[in-house]
Amino acid sequence: xxxxxxxxxxxxxxxxxxxxxxxxxxxxxxxxxxxxxxxxxxxxxxxxxxxxxxxxxxxxxxxxxxxxxxxxxxxxxxxxxxxxxxxxxxxxxxxxxxxxxxxxxxxxxxxxxxxxxxxxxxxxxxxxxxxxxxxxxxxxxxxxxxxxxxxxxxxxxxxxxxxxxxxxxxxxxxxxxxxxxxxxxxxxxxxxxxxxxxxxxxxxxxxxxxxxxxxxxxxxxxxxxxxxxxxxxxxxxxxxxxxxxxxxxxxxxxxxxxxxxxxxxxxxxxxxxxxxxxxxxxxxxxxxxxxxxxxxxxxxxxxxxxxxxxxxxxxxxxxxxxxxxxxxxxxxxxxxxx
Numbered sequence: 449x450x451x452x453x454x455x456x457x458x459x460x461x462x463x464x465x466x467x468x469x470x471x472x473x474x475x476x477x478x479x480x481x482x483x484x485x486x487x488x489x490x491x492x493x494x495x496x497x498x499x500x501x502x503x504x505x506x507x508x509x510x511x512x513x514x515x516x517x518x519x520x521x522x523x524x525x526x527x528x529x530x531x532x533x534x535x536x537x538x539x540x541x542x543x544x545x546x547x548x549x550x551x552x553x554x555x556x557x558x559x560x561x562x563x564x565x566x567x568x569x570x571x572x573x574x575x576x577x578x579x580x581x582x583x584x585x586x587x588x589x590x591x592x593x594x595x596x597x598x599x600x601x602x603x604x605x606x607x608x609x610x611x612x613x614x615x616x617x618x619x620x621x622x623x624x625x626x627x628x629x630x631x632x633x634x635x636x637x638x639x640x641x642x643x644x645x646x647x648x649x650x651x652x653x654x655x656x657x658x659x660x661x662x663x664x665x666x667x668x669x670x671x672x673x674x675x676x677x678x679x680x681x682x683x684x685x686x687x688x689x690x691x692x693x694x695x696x697x698x699x700x701x702x703x704x705x706x707x708x709x710x711x712x713x714x715x716x717x718x719x720x721x722x723x724x725x726x727x728x729x730x731x732x733x734x735x736x737x738x739x740x741x742x743x744x745x746x747x748x749x750x751x752x753x754x755x756x757x758x759x760x761x762x763x764x765x766x767x768x769x770x771x772x773x774x775x776x777x778x779x780x781x782x783x784x785x786x
Contacts, residue, residue, distance in 0.1 A: 450468050450469075450470070450471070451466060451467050451468015451469065451471055451608075451643060452466070452467040452468060452643060452644075452646075452647035453465070453466055453467075454467070454580075454647060454650045454651045454654050455654065456580065456581070456600070456654045456657055456658060457654070457658040458600060458657070458658060458661060461600050463600060463601060463602055463603050463604070464603055464604075465579075465580050465603075465604040465606060465650050465654070466603070466604070466605050466606065467575070467606040467608070467643055467646050467647045467650065468606075468607070468608060468643055469607065469608050469609050469643075470607060470609060471605045471606065471607045472498075472499050472568055472605050472607040472609070472610075473499055474605065475499045475500075475501050475502070475541070475566070475568070475605060476499070476500065476501055476502030477502075478566060478602070478603045478605070479501045479502050479503055479539060479541075479566070480502060480503075482539055482564055482602055483537065484503055484537060484538045484539040484564065485503055485504075485535075485537065485538060486503055486504050486505065486532065486533065486534060486535075486538045486539075487501045487503050487504075487505040487506075487538060487539045487540070487541055488505065488506050488507075488508055488528060488529055488532050488534055488538075488540050488541070489501065489505055489506070489507045489508065489540075489541045489542075489543060490508045490510050490525060490540060490541070490542050490543070490544070490548065490551075490552040490555075491507060491508070491509065491510060491542075491543040491544060491548075492509075492510040492511055492512040492543065492544030492545060492547075492548045492570075493543055493544055493570055493610075495507055497543060497570065497610070498541075498543045498568070501539075501541055505541075506528070506532045508525065508528050510525075510542075510544055510548050510551070510552070512544050512545040512546075512547050512548050512571075513547055513686075514547060514587060514592075514681070514686040515686070516547070516551070517547045517550060517551055517586050517587050518586050518587055518588075519586055519588075519595060521551050521586070522551060522554050522555045522558065522586060525551065525552060525555035525559075526555050526558060526559045529555070529559045529563070530559075534559070534560075534563060535560070535563075536560045536562070536563055538563060538564070539563070539564040539565065539566060539602070540552055540555070540556040540559075540563055540564070540565045540566075541565070541566045541567075541568065542565065542566070542567050542568065542569075542579075543568040543570060544569070544570055544571075544574070545569070545570060545571035545573065545574045545578075545618075546569070546571060546573050546574040546577070546578030546579070546690065548574075549567045549569055549574055549578050549579045549584075550578060550583075550584050550585055550586065550593075550596075551584075551586055552565065552567075553565055553567070553582075553584035553599055553601065554584035554585060554586055554595075554596055554597060554599070556584075556599060557584055557597040557598075557599030558597070562599065564602045565599065565601050565602065566601055566602055566603050566604070566605070567579040567580075567601050567603075567604045567605070568604075568605050568607065568610075569604065569606055569610075570607075570610040570613075571610075571611075571614060571618060571621075571622060572611055572614065572618075572619055572621070572622025572623065572642075572646075573618075573621055573622040573624070573625060573690060573691050574622075575606040575608075575610075575611075575622070575646050575650075576622055576625045576626055576629075576645075576646055576649045576650065577625040577649070577653065577670075579601070579604045579606070580601075580604055580650055580653055580654065580657070581600075581653055581654075581657045581670075582598045582599055582600035582601070582657065582661065583596065583598060583663075584596050584597055584598075584599050585597075590747065591678075591682065591744070591747050591748075592678045592681060592682055593678075598661065598662055600661075606646055606650070608642060608643050608646070611642065617689075618689075620691075620726065620727050620728060621689045621690070621691035621692055622691055623691065623695075623726035623727070623728055624673070624677075624690065624691025624692060624693070624694035624695040624698075624726075624728055625649065625691060625694060626645050626646075626649055626726065627673075627694075627695055627698055627722050627723050627725075627726050627728060628672045628673045628674075628694055628695075628697075628698045629648070629649045629652055630722045631672055631698065631701075631702075631719070631722075631760055631765055632652065632656075632669045632670070632672050632758075632764075632765050633652055633669070633764065633765075634648050634649055634651075634652040635648065637649070638722070638725050638726075653670060656669060656670060668758055668766075668767040669758055669765050669766075669767075671758050671767075672698065672701060672758045672765055673693075673694040673695070673696075673697035673698035673700075673701050673758075674693075674694055674697060674758075675697060675701075675745055675748050675755075675756065675757050675758070676693070676696065676697035676700045676701070676741065676745065677690065677692075677693030677694040677695075677696065677697035677698075678693065678697075678744075678748065679693075679741045679744040679745045679748075680692075680693040680696060680697070680732075680733070680736070680741070681693045682744055683736070683737065683740050683741060683744055684733060684735070684736075687733075688733060691728070692728065692729050695723045695726070695728035695729055695730060696723075696729055696730060696731070696732065698719055698722075698723055699719050699720050699723050699730045699783075700779065700780070700783060701719065701757060701758065701759055701760070702715065702716045702717075702718070702719025702720065702760065703716060703719070703779050703782070703783065704757060704759060704771070704775065704776065704779045705759040705760045705761065707775055707778065707779050708759070708768075708771070708775060710759055710760060710761040710762070710768075711760050711761065711762075715760060719760075729786075730784075731783065731784045731785055731786035732780070732783045732784070732785045732786075733785070733786075734785050734786065736785070738777065738780045738781060741780060742755075742773060742776060742777060742780070745776070754769065754770040754771065754772070754773070755770070755771040755772075755773060755776055756768065756769045756770070756771065757771055
């Protein structure tokens with residue numbers, strides 16, 4: 449295939465992520481390599497966006513967005529798989545943004561206790577992060593991504609042609625994950641072509657996932673900026689989008705690391721510089737309720753002993769548990785609003 453290929457090395461569950469213009473057209477070859485006889489395509493995009501998988505298939509219409517990222521949607525997808533006659537030897541194909549890859553991925557993980565899934569992510573956010581790594585999850589009213597499973601895809605096709613169709617806000621939203629990669633070992637990706645930015649971000653994630661598939665240590669790095677980011681999403685009713693929340697959370701993580709004496713002022717400012725370079729929001733929304741944000745952050749999956757954040761430090765980013773509420777509150781109160 450043309451473009452970039454990144455391998456996620458997980459033994460007999462290893463797979464490739466293909467990145468570049470036109471890679472979606474390799475879907476029939478990927479499906480054939482699996483030996484699948486039938487497919488269900490779960491698509492949040494027009495039918496013409498999805499290449500023919502090369503086997504008999506049924507198209508199921510989905511909707512991107514957090515409101516449909518729930519267990520009711522997962523149940524409906526599994527029922528559609530059953531009505532289509534899918535077996536364990538068949539395949540689910542997702543085509544859409546990160547909420548679609550998450551929801552279809554979880555349905556595939558649960559149906560027949562696991563059926564192959566291939567992702568065709570169509571948003572920058574999904575290509576950079578959500579489609580790779582095997583984390584599938586849906587939301588509960590009590591929190592984001594609280595119900596899920598680890599289920600690795602068989603392949604991911606990140607076709608950069610899809611990005612040309614994105615509205616400006618959605619394209620910028622995707623840079624939130626690229627910005628946070630700056631602080632978890634991907635290097636400075638500013639001013640590089642978008643395919644290279646995606647490939648470098650995916651390569652860093654692949655290395656982390658290969659070393660820690662189930663989030664017992666190193667994989668926590670991928671949550672840089674996410675603790676506050678998820679809280680902003682949830683408390684705003686998802687008016688703050690995921691990448692936007694991660695961007696604001698990344699700036700906050702720099703400020704908190706500085707407040708705790710882990711990094712100096714120049715490194716704190718670098719967080720702001722990187723986020724602003726990509727045109728991302730960096731201020732707390734005017735409507736943000738600080739007490740509510742702290743309450744929601746206490747429900748974060750990493751918060752086993754008080755508040756937990758992935759923070760920069762002398763040896764690089766690491767998970768820091770037991771961060772005092774007072775320090776978090778003081779840094780939140782000092783954050784600009786806009």
